[in-house]
Amino acid sequence: MAKKTIEVRAKYKNGITTINALINHPMEAGSLIKHKAGNVISPHFIQEVTCTHKETTLLTAQWGIGMPMNPYLSFGFNGGKKGEEITLKWVDNKGDSDAATTIIK
Amino acid sequence: MNSPNQKRRIFLKGVLATTAVSSAIGTGLAYTYPTTKTTWPKAAFNANSIKKALLKLTGDNTITPNPGGILIKAPAIAENGIAHITIQSNIERTESITILIPNNALPLVANFKLDPSVTNTITTRIKIKNSGDIMAVIKADNKLYSATKKMRLTTAK
Numbered sequence: 411m412a413k414k415t416i417e418v419r420a421k422y423k424n425g426i427t428t429i430n431a432l433i434n435h436p437m438e439a440g441s442l443i444k445h446k447a448g449n450v451i452s453p454h455f456i457q458e459v460t461c462t463h464k465e466t467t468l469l470t471a472q473w474g475i476g477m478p479m480n481p482y483l484s485f486g487f488n489g490g491k492k493g494e495e496i497t498l499k500w501v502d503n504k505g506d507s508d509a510a511t512t513i514i515k
Numbered sequence: 516m517n518s519p520n521q522k523r524r525i526f527l528k529g530v531l532a533t534t535a536v537s538s539a540i541g542t543g544l545a546y547t548y549p550t551t552k553t554t555w556p557k558a559a560f561n562a563n564s565i566k567k568a569l570l571k572l573t574g575d576n577t578i579t580p581n582p583g584g585i586l587i588k589a590p591a592i593a594e595n596g597i598a599h600i601t602i603q604s605n606i607e608r609t610e611s612i613t614i615l616i617p618n619n620a621l622p623l624v625a626n627f628k629l630d631p632s633v634t635n636t637i638t639t640r641i642k643i644k645n646s647g648d649i650m651a652v653i654k655a656d657n658k659l660y661s662a663t664k665k666m667r668l669t670t671a672k
Binding site: 426457458466467468469470471473474475476477478481482483484485486487488489 | 637638
């Protein structure tokens with residue numbers, strides 16, 4: 411995707427690194443209702459989000475259609491240092507994906 | 516013969532035919548997720564009850580209620596169908612946090628697999644379609660623990 415879809419920030423405080431992420435995605439649940447044009451809205455949603463730090467997968471999130479548009483995620487982990495990298499990646503059901511890297515502040 | 520306009524007509528016919536078939540299938544069956552090639556647990560997300568979803572996801576469906584060990588921070592009223600929720604697990608060796616909404620046709624909303632270094636607290640947003648319970652299921656030491664929280668839905672118009 412040409413457009414940046416992930417907004418991710420990581421902050422270190424008192425031994426815990428907190429990661430906040432906001433992903434721009436329609437998270438379309440899909441519908442089988444027949445519309446005027448005769449088409450059906452097909453589902454389009456993020457299925458998997460992974461967050462890695464130094465080759466350790468901190469978190470793997472598996473999402474369904476119950477997640478809303480532009481999903482938000484926040485969590486913390488013990489460890490990390492200022493200046494280290496955090497990578498967040500998502501894959502959706504149509505095979506689209508995006509990744510973003512941020513530096514712990 | 517094959518003017519651009521005719522090609523367009525053929526293309527449109529094809530589109531109409533395929534949508535007609537898919538909608539015909541759709542009316543006969545309950546909604547199911549499309550097939551994809553990932554490690555995404557399709558069977559669990561397609562399950563129509565909590566027990567089935569957990570069985571497909573973790574291989575186990577005996578849940579021990581543990582309201583003291585799991586804290587769900589969520590507003591009592593979900594405005595516009597979206598709720599900002601925090602789930603905190605005080606259970607040791609938490610492996611995963613699962614969010615379920617029993618009232619949904621497909622109850623499984625999200626599953627978070629955690630590394631041991633993660634602080635066992637997840638904040639996210641979920642869609643609320645009806646007033647009812649939100650359920651958090653924690654997997655720790657191959658056992659499932661659960662807690663629920665009631666939420667009411669209001670829509671602003």
